[in-house]
Amino acid sequence: MRHLRIAAATALALGALAVPATGAPRVPATPAGQVLVVQAGLQDSVRPADARDTRDLDTFARRLAGKVPAAPDALVLTEVLGPGARRLATKLSQATGYRYRVMAAGERTAFLPDGAVRENAVILNTDTMLAEQPGGFHRVQDEDQAYVAAARRDGTLRVPLLAAHPGGDPATAVPQLADRFPRARDQVTVLGGDFRAGRCATPSKDQAAGCAPQAFWSSLTGPGAYSDALFDKGDAHARPLTGYLFARGDVLAAGYDRDLPDVAACKAAFDAGRSGTAPPACRSDYYADAPFSWALLAAGRDVQQAVTPARIALDHCELAVRVADVVVRAVNNTGEPVSLPVTVDAPAPLAATAPAALDVPAGQGGGVVVKVTAPRDTPPGEHRLTVRAGSETTEVPVTVTETCSEPAVYATSFHAGNGPELAVDGDIATFWHSEYQPLTPLPQSITLNLGETRQVSALDYQPRFDGNLNGTILDYHVYVSADGREFTKVASGSWALDARLKTAAFPAVTARYVRLEGTRGHNGQYLSAAEITPR
Structure with a gap:
């Protein structure tokens, strides 16, 4: 000491430089330690x-x-x-x-x-x-x-x-x-x-x-x-x-x-x-x-654990599924690596996927993501998720809301800074790019949410317009869906390697979702798109 x-x-x-207190303390002090x-x-x-x-x-x-x-x-x-x-x-x-x-x-x-x-x-x-x-x-x-x-x-x-x-x-x-x-x-x-x-x-x-x-x-x-x-x-x-x-x-x-x-x-x-x-x-x-x-x-314990957030709301939809994340984190303050078995109890209508264990090296921290889902049409209500990591158990309340928000576009992968939203922003100077660090091999796809079902008979594809054709889609398939669950192929083909606007036409169909999948891209195992527009 x-x-x-x-x-x-x-x-x-x-x-002598300390500021004097003005009367008795008005709030409690923290306990020792x-x-x-x-x-x-x-x-x-x-x-x-x-x-x-x-x-x-x-x-x-x-x-x-x-x-x-x-x-x-x-x-x-x-x-x-x-x-x-x-x-x-x-x-x-x-x-x-x-x-x-x-x-x-x-x-x-x-x-x-x-x-x-x-x-x-x-x-x-x-x-x-x-x-x-x-x-x-x-x-x-x-x-x-x-x-x-x-x-x-x-x-x-x-x-x-x-x-x-x-x-x-x-x-x-x-x-x-x-x-x-x-x-x-x-x-x-x-x-x-x-x-x-x-x-x-x-x-x-x-x-x-x-x-x-x-x-x-x-x-x-x-x-x-x-x-x-x-x-x-x-x-x-x-x-x-x-x-x-x-x-x-x-x-x-x-x-x-x-x-x-x-x-x-x-x-x-x-x-x-x-x-x-x-x-x-x-x-x-x-x-x-x-x-x-x-x-x-x-002061730190040998192994510290946290499950966050403490409560989740299934108010976000991806296609036909409500989704939310729970993260299990641990800090290992010991001199040996630890492996914490992870199990999740998700009573219906909930479902959850998680890695079997959280492995944390000596003197480091780490975490795993638990993906929680429910069908989009699940009735509003309250549920509970039980997460076990090692010897600790955490109950996470889950709220299914009346409605769920949904993004205008999805992608199977994207590189940070080149997200799928850049393919539907009306600006050909910006572009979506599938992930290349680390490389996510083809096929990759991007799915547009039209917000409502309507007639669709074509899809326009604008390659990158910045003088670099990397990722330009050469071989493609187009799929449509009315509900986000079942997708039907409506077009396939090949496009030329250039920056000109390209179109895939097909018989008119009623759809809410339109998906462009690329199976071959220019100069590598990745795709890019400046703009994608169904019509």
Whole structure:
């Protein structure tokens, strides 16, 4: 415990700078061995007028105190300057009754003389936490990341903290961020901040829990052995958030501020430093265009497991089937690989498919996707799914909704950035491309959802129009379906290798879905299409 005695002496030496509490605590403290950490991007650093207008910081302190289950032990913040961070510490002290102190923050401008950016901060609750040494900054991609090696005052937990805001590709920043603090079983390492990127490699309105993740997320939650607290326990899988609370430790609970006022109505006035001119709801509740998040953390266990989301709604259809994902994740903190058998009990009308086991290497994390389905015409109602991973069992409530949303187009595969929606967007400068990293061999297909049954007698195919004919469909089949279950072939043939518009004609038929399948493409085992139009 020598490090705690040294830190205590440091805290006493700096005690004159602590913000005094104002009366008895108004919210409970976290229990021994646990820590509640808050992450927020406050958008209060680039525009001088915005930084001078502190209404948003005051609102943030008030909302935070009223929405978290205990007094925050630490805050990792991005896009805030030194004066703003210090004001926030004062307001948090007033709102909670605990003493908060800025341990690392910039000054009055985010832009340093050498061209780098410093706009991150770490704040500690000095009644519950202390700094083992003075906070500092770690430069990554020309942006200074604030860090503090903290610990609970009662000696039960060490908590290294880093406020992350990489300036470029987060995947290239991860190695420098993830290992700023060495791993240790007696501590919770927190890497929280704005990574300027969503979790899913392909952004969409409907972010499936089982989407293919971006490289930075896979790196942190795989080899890095971090847990994404909001994904595992905060029910945030469907939101395209760029703020994260990654932790090497056990995530006991997590959440985020769910009822921010309308950003479109508030943001312009606050960015201009004229919050007093914003609508009343903005003046009372707005602080940034992204919600703060929090996580209650403890030291890691040998094997930590999470099943997310905690509840699913079968409100998304793919052809004739309602679909949803459940993800089983585990972090293996031992020195040996583990294999957790995975079984799923899905009473009719539900069905589920899952791998037989979740295999996790020593000192890493991993996950598997459980695909849950039901027929499109399943009556509305409530059901339960039982997921067993190793010795742990989780029940997931499942709601079958009255209606289900359905995308306008499907593809058997696609490369990130070249999704099937680009083949129906009316723009021949964009295109769908089947997956080639890793290669998914032919045949591949793309299916258009017309939204209703109607007469169809032809399909127009526009190859790529960017001077590159890779993936141009040469041999094809066309299929149609009225219900998304049974497809009938209506045309087959071959097209010339050029960029001219091509057509497959067939006798008129009533259909809701039209599918173009390619069995041979130019220059490899893949397909592409700028536009596909049934008529």
